[in-house]
Amino acid sequence: VAGYFLIAARDLPTFNFNPADPGTATFPDTMGGALLACSLALAAIGIFRIRTGFGNTPVTITEPLNVTGAIVVTLIYVLAMPYVTYYAATVVWVPLLLLLGGVRSWKWLLSLTVLTLLFAYFIFELLLNVNLP
Amino acid sequence: MLMLQDFIGGLDLVLKANALTALLIGTVIGYIVGAIPGLTSSIALAVIIPFTFHMSPVPAIVLMVSIYMASEYAGAIPAILANAPGTPAAAPTAFDGYPMRLKGEAGKALTLSILGSGFGALIGTLLLVFTAVSIVKIAIIFGPPEYFSLAVLGLSLVGVLSSSFVLKGFIGLLFGLLLATIGLDPISGNARFAITDDFLSGIPLLPALIGLFALSEVFFMLETIHHKVPEMKEIPRLSMSFGLFRGMKIHLLRSAVIGYVIGVVPGAGATIAAMTSYAEAKRASKDPETYGTGNPRGVVASETANNAAVAGAMAPLLTLGIPGSASTAIMIGGLLIQGIQPGPMLFVDRPTFPYSIFAAMLLGLPVMVALGLFGVRLWVKVTLIPVGALATAITAICILGAYTNENGMYPVWVMVGLGVAGYLMRKVDIHPAPIVLALVLATMMETNFRRALMGTGGDPRIFVTSPISACMLVLAILVVVVPALHNFKRRRASFSKASARTDP
Numbered sequence: 090v091a092g093y094f095l096i097a098a099r100d101l102p103t104f105n106f107n108p109a110d111p112g113t114a115t116f117p118d119t120m121g122g123a124l125l126a127c128s129l130a131l132a133a134i135g136i137f138r139i140r141t142g143f144g145n146t147p148v149t150i151t152e153p154l155n156v157t158g159a160i161v162v163t164l165i166y167v168l169a170m171p172y173v174t175y176y177a178a179t180v181v182w183v184p185l186l187l188l189l190g191g192v193r194s195w196k197w198l199l200s201l202t203v204l205t206l207l208f209a210y211f212i213f214e215l216l217l218n219v220n221l222p
Numbered sequence: 223m224l225m226l227q228d229f230i231g232g233l234d235l236v237l238k239a240n241a242l243t244a245l246l247i248g249t250v251i252g253y254i255v256g257a258i259p260g261l262t263s264s265i266a267l268a269v270i271i272p273f274t275f276h277m278s279p280v281p282a283i284v285l286m287v288s289i290y291m292a293s294e295y296a297g298a299i300p301a302i303l304a305n306a307p308g309t310p311a312a313a314p315t316a317f318d319g320y321p322m323r324l325k326g327e328a329g330k331a332l333t334l335s336i337l338g339s340g341f342g343a344l345i346g347t348l349l350l351v352f353t354a355v356s357i358v359k360i361a362i363i364f365g366p367p368e369y370f371s372l373a374v375l376g377l378s379l380v381g382v383l384s385s386s387f388v389l390k391g392f393i394g395l396l397f398g399l400l401l402a403t404i405g406l407d408p409i410s411g412n413a414r415f416a417i418t419d420d421f422l423s424g425i426p427l428l429p430a431l432i433g434l435f436a437l438s439e440v441f442f443m444l445e446t447i448h449h450k451v452p453e454m455k456e457i458p459r460l461s462m463s464f465g466l467f468r469g470m471k472i473h474l475l476r477s478a479v480i481g482y483v484i485g486v487v488p489g490a491g492a493t494i495a496a497m498t499s500y501a502e503a504k505r506a507s508k509d510p511e512t513y514g515t516g517n518p519r520g521v522v523a524s525e526t527a528n529n530a531a532v533a534g535a536m537a538p539l540l541t542l543g544i545p546g547s548a549s550t551a552i553m554i555g556g557l558l559i560q561g562i563q564p565g566p567m568l569f570v571d572r573p574t575f576p577y578s579i580f581a582a583m584l585l586g587l588p589v590m591v592a593l594g595l596f597g598v599r600l601w602v603k604v605t606l607i608p609v610g611a612l613a614t615a616i617t618a619i620c621i622l623g624a625y626t627n628e629n630g631m632y633p634v635w636v637m638v639g640l641g642v643a644g645y646l647m648r649k650v651d652i653h654p655a656p657i658v659l660a661l662v663l664a665t666m667m668e669t670n671f672r673r674a675l676m677g678t679g680g681d682p683r684i685f686v687t688s689p690i691s692a693c694m695l696v697l698a699i700l701v702v703v704v705p706a707l708h709n710f711k712r713r714r715a716s717f718s719k720a721s722a723r724t725d726p
Contacts, residue, residue, distance in 0.1 A: 090397060090400065091396075091400070094400050094403070094415065097415050098414075101412065101414060102410075102412050105410065107676050108680070109678070109679045109680035110409060110410070110672055110675065110676050111672060111675055111680075112410075113407045113409075113410055113412045115672075116399075116403055116668045116672075117400060117403040117415070120396050120399045120400050120403070121400060123392075124393065124396035124400060127389055127392050128393060130389060131389050131393065134389070148649050148650055150445065150649070151445040151446070152444055152445050152448075155444045155445075156444050156445060156645075159440070159444050159613075159617075160642055163617065163638060164638065166621075167621070167634055170631070170634075171631055183614055183618065186610075186614045186617060187610050187614050189444065190443075190447055190608070190609060190611065190614055191447035191448065191608070191610045192608050192610035192611055192614075197608065197610075197611055201611055201614060201615065205615070205618045208618075209618075209622055212273075213622050216276075217272075217273070217275065217276055217626060218276075219622075219625065219626050219629060220629060221622075221625065222625075
């Protein structure tokens with residue numbers, strides 16, 4: 090992230106109406122440089138910890154399939170929404186996410202899907218005047 | 223006299239049907255959120271803000287404040303009944319609350335926690351009313367250098383306090399500051415890092431908040447789908463008995479003051495307040511060994527402090543425009559959407575508005591205590607909702623809320639992108655609070671930095687020649703350097719010990 094901002098900041102305009110203004114690129118440059126320094130320091134500490142084994146706590150995801158599945162399903166849902174409409178996409182997405190969340194009861198699957206659709210229609214479309222895709 | 227007039231004006235605004243309805247709804251939502259382990263006030267606020275778009279400012283802020291306060295109240299309920307704190311700030315409550323339940327004193331523990339919370343919130347709110355005006359009197363003379371230094375100090379505190387590892391806190395901060403530079407430069411109007419036209423308007427604050435707090439939490443919730451909250455066989459009986467507090471006057475007052483003072487410090491928040499108050503109560507006690515085994519004073523120390531901290535966190539938000547906690551950072555987003563810029567000028571331009579918040583906090587107290595005492599049967603049931611169902615409902619509201627921000631898909635993508643990024647960053651102990659606070663404070667920091675330089679022909683000495691600015695910068699440096707050195711020494715000592723143990 091720091092590298093991207095530092096490189097992209099090279100293309101920012103350098104002209105200033107007020108010569109005392111440090112310019113458009115100063116702030117992102119400074120923050121990008123600082124982030125790069127902090128990240129390198131953290132990487133160095135990480136390498137030290139891996140080598141010595143001291144204070145090295147591995148990162149674990151308890152339910153990797155469920156979490157990854159939820160991320161993928163949600164990304165596909167957001168991607169599909171403008172093409173198949175909000176309601177059609179939601180009818181598929183809610184039960185899938187519930188299943189990934191360990192809910193097996195058909196009562197929960199059905200009721201939460203219906204409730205989500207009704208909630209979106211009555212609260213967002215009718216009450217808040219939101220035009221859902 | 224003027225303060226009293228403003229307070230009456232604020233009270234008048236809150237005593238309207240829409241504000242009172244918002245107070246009641248907010249309190250109920252806050253209780254539900256607080257009673258569910260894993261859900262916090264920041265998640266609830268991030269999810270609720272889209273619903274405030276069409277509300278007028280006073281009911282909107284009353285709704286947000288009552289959610290914030292009630293969720294801190296309710297965090298104690300699952301902490302006592304199931305040893306599963308509803309909010310992180312209720313963790314010390316479980317130390318003694320759960321052993322009390324095991325001894326058959328659940329009703330007493332819940333009564334103490336609810337009344338202690340009410341007392342903490344009352345003292346915190348009174349302290350807020352009286353200290354806010356004094357802070358405003360100082361802040362009103364602030365110019366660009368002071369505001370820049372204030373933002374630096376606020377961010378330093380947040381960076382240091384948000385993570386056990388200072389470097390990770392700062393990585394979060396800098397990530398947030400960089401994200402905030404996307405869009406139009408606030409001084410020159412030049413476009414920065416806008417890969418598509420959507421990015422010209424910058425990273426929208428509200429979807430970013432929803433993603434970082436609520437959606438990232440959903441992924442965490444999915445990791446706990448097999449954790450079961452033990453079901454309560456019998457519902458405890460609660461009563462409005464102040465006799466339980468006999469001999470605790472000093473204890474209550476000390477906890478409330480500790481909570482308020484820590485709440486004022488940006489980044490510290492209710493969790494640190496509750497932990498500190500609990501530790502202080504134990505240290506000052508004649509029988510410290512009873513703490514952790516079901517001592518009612520432990521419950522009172524934690525609950526009084528974490529609720530007083532809520533009022534404390536409101537002080538820098540309203541008087542300086544600096545959020546004291548993750549929840550108040552989200553509330554800034556909600557206020558900005560309403561066209562209200564928190565800070566000292568709010569007390570000058572719209573003095574009744576901040577007083578309406580104080581009035582709402584005081585009016586909300588009896589409502590919260592009554593709901594806590596008489597709604598316990600419902601709050602116990604709330605803890606039993608399946609995690610998967612909660613996660614799905616929250617995600618659905620997150621997506622709808624983000625879409626509402628601009629009636630388009632760009633904010634939804636920002637929300638989902640930052641939700642996934644927030645989850646991955648939290649896995650490596652980089653908390654979203656500094657990212658959000660940086661997003662809120664970045665514009666204030668950059669514009670005041672550049673304005674200060676432009677005002678002096680580019681002379682950076684302005685930041686150290688102004689005494690207030692210099693003091694804040696020195697404090698910011700100390701805040702970072704002292705704990706970093708302390709941590710470094712501690713880690714080096716434990717590394718030397720470990721090496722000595724492994725060497726033959």
